[in-house]
Amino acid sequence: MRIAIVGTGYVGLVTGTCFSEMGTDVYCVDIDQNKIEKLKNGIIPIFEPGLDEMVERNYKAGRLHFTTDLGSILNDVDIVFSAVGTPPDEDGSADLKYVLDVARTVGQNLNKYMVIVTKSTVPVGTANLIKKTIREELDKRGLSDLKFDVASNPEFLKEGAAITDFMQPDRVVVGVESEEARRFMEKLYKPFTLNNYRIIYTDIPSAEMIKYAANAMLATRISFMNDIANLCEIVGADVGMVRKGIGADARxxxxxLYAGCGYGGSCFPKDVKALMNTAKKLGYNMQILEAVEAVNEFQKNILFEKLMKYYNGDITGKTIALWGLAFKPKTDDMREAPSLVLIDRIIKAGGKIRAYDPVAMEEAKRHLGDSITYAKDIYDATLDADAILMVTEWNEFRLPTWEVIKKTVNKPVVFDGRNIYNKQEMNELGFDYFGIGIK
Ligand SMILES: NC(=O)c1ccc[n+]([C@@H]2O[C@H](COP(=O)([O-])OP(=O)(O)OC[C@H]3O[C@@H](n4cnc5c(N)ncnc54)[C@H](O)[C@@H]3O)[C@@H](O)[C@H]2O)c1
Structure with missing residues (x-):
């Protein structure tokens, strides 16, 4: 089988590479010439564990191809996936510009039956828009009778564990509206069915909705626990114990269920907003999601508030060591990272930042320029620091040699945005310690 994946970002590159690993012939397409050139030269434009070897293996085997020209390969494939970005528009709705650009290119070049599958996260009704756009282009070319199908196959992979998530999925959701499209999708996913992974076939609107509902549910759990954590601090309970106690309930x-300094990334914030926006346009108010967002905004500021309280509202000239910049460990993705909110507030309050992240430093420079100092490692970050802020829970941050750090800091105080250290142990080592939801 031969397929094209349009959009070679976090989702498109992983998806294309994993399908090629299963023996499928895959064309990865992107409009970004620079990205495609890099890939042809063996340079992987994103950090994703295990991806580089897999790309190299399949590229060398001739099953994985990279191109900027969708039109030239379109009629050589059986299925086209669209995995382009759907960033938030000004009003919070999903911007479908890139998705519809792909649909237009398909309509301008299609000459045979094909299934056009959306992998990007798109609002309910987008498949119909794609169908209409392709049909309009075919009509212009006098090909009104040409048959094609659209389908929805939302992606659930997590950055940092994307390959395992794709190769060993909890479930694959496929929304189809014709038997023929279903047969094509069944054929493509056969290697996964052979391995007994669950494929759930639905109608298209339900598939589109499943992706948003899944992300909204996960964001809700995080904000719920953050809300509980903040109350834990007030009443004198420990959110870590509360988490274990409620998490043991199979229901x-x-x-x-981990409390922390807020969720970020390229998906949760934009998908929660887009879902609320879809509802609002149709006259419905997603009250729970409004609260989920409000709690998350509050939480992204919580380390800053704790820091200010510690220094009686004045951090002018203070050096703050920041551990972790990426929105979560094992990725270089900085989109909507809580660290960005924190850095902005600290700088505006007159503080200086020395930051370290194991892989997101280059990406951070694109967002922050020279507004902060980039340290060599966590120890370098803590030189003369007046506080340490732990923002992203990378494994290598879990067990630092505090005795060394104690000698280099100006003031031994740690604000732990992910609750990875133990308050009593930190106090015994001579550090003041503040977590989230810990009295
Ligand atoms: N990143 C994740 O963890 C994740 C997980 C699940 C779903 N998603 C969804 O998948 C979609 C893609 O996300 P991403 O993080 O991979 O985005 P990304 O920004 O990393 O990649 C998108 C790519 O599409 C390319 N592109 C844009 N227009 C194009 C066109 N007309 N033709 C060819 N290429 C084009 C861009 O150049 C870019 O390389 C989004 O809808 C996102 O919500 C993302």
Whole structure:
């Protein structure tokens, strides 16, 4: 089978590479010439564990191709996936510009039956828009009778564990509206069915909705726990113990119950907003999601508020060591990272930042320029620091040699945005310690 994946970002590159790993012939297409050239030269434009070897293996085997020209390969493939970005528009709705650009290119070049599958996260109704756009282009070319199908196959991979998530999925959701499209999708996903992974076939609007509902649910769990954590601090409870206590209930489960300094990334913030926006346009108010967003905004500021309280409202001239810049560990993705909010507030309040992240430093420079100092490692970040702020829970931050750090800091105080250290241990080491939801 031969497929094209349009959009070679976090989702498109992983998806294309993983399908090629299963023996499919894959064309990865992107309008970014520079990105495609890099890939042809073996340079992977994103950090994703395990991806570089897999790309190299399949590229060398001739199953993975990179191109900027969708039109030239379109009629050589059986399925086209669209995995382009759907960033938030000014009003919070998903911007479908890139998705519809792809649909137009398909309509301008299509000469045979094909299934056009949306992998990007798109609002309910987008498949119909794609169909209409392709049909208009075919009509212009006098090809009104040419048959094609659209389908929805939302992606659930997590950055940092994307390959495992794709190769060993909890489930694959496929929204189709014709038997023929279903047969094509069944064929493509056969290697996954052979391995007993669950493929759920739905109608298209339900598939589109499943992706938003899943992300909104996960964001809700995080904000719920953050709300509980903040109350824990007031009443004198420990959110870590509360998490274990409620997570042991099989009806609740233990995942996504960690309190912290807010969620970020390229998906949760924009998808929560887009879902609320879809509802609002149709006259419905998603009250729970409004609260989820409000709690998250509050939480992204919480380390700053704790820091200000510690220094009686004045951090002018203070040096703040910041550990972790990426929105979560094992990725270089800085989109909507809580660290950005924190850095902005600290700088505006007159503080100086010395930051370190194991892989997101280059990406951070694109966002922050020279407004902060980039340290060599966590120890370098803490030189003369008046506080340490732990923002992203990279494994290598879990067990630092505090005795060394104690000698280099100006003031031994740690604000732990992910609750990875133990308050009593930190106090015994001579550090003041503040977590989230810990008295
Ligand atoms: N990043 C994630 O963890 C994740 C997980 C699940 C779903 N998603 C969804 O998947 C979609 C893609 O996300 P991403 O993070 O991979 O985005 P990304 O920004 O990393 O990549 C998008 C790519 O599309 C390319 N592109 C734009 N217009 C194009 C066109 N007309 N033709 C060819 N290429 C074009 C861009 O150059 C870019 O390389 C989004 O809808 C996102 O919500 C993302």
């Amino acid at each position: 609740i489960g233990s995942k996504f």
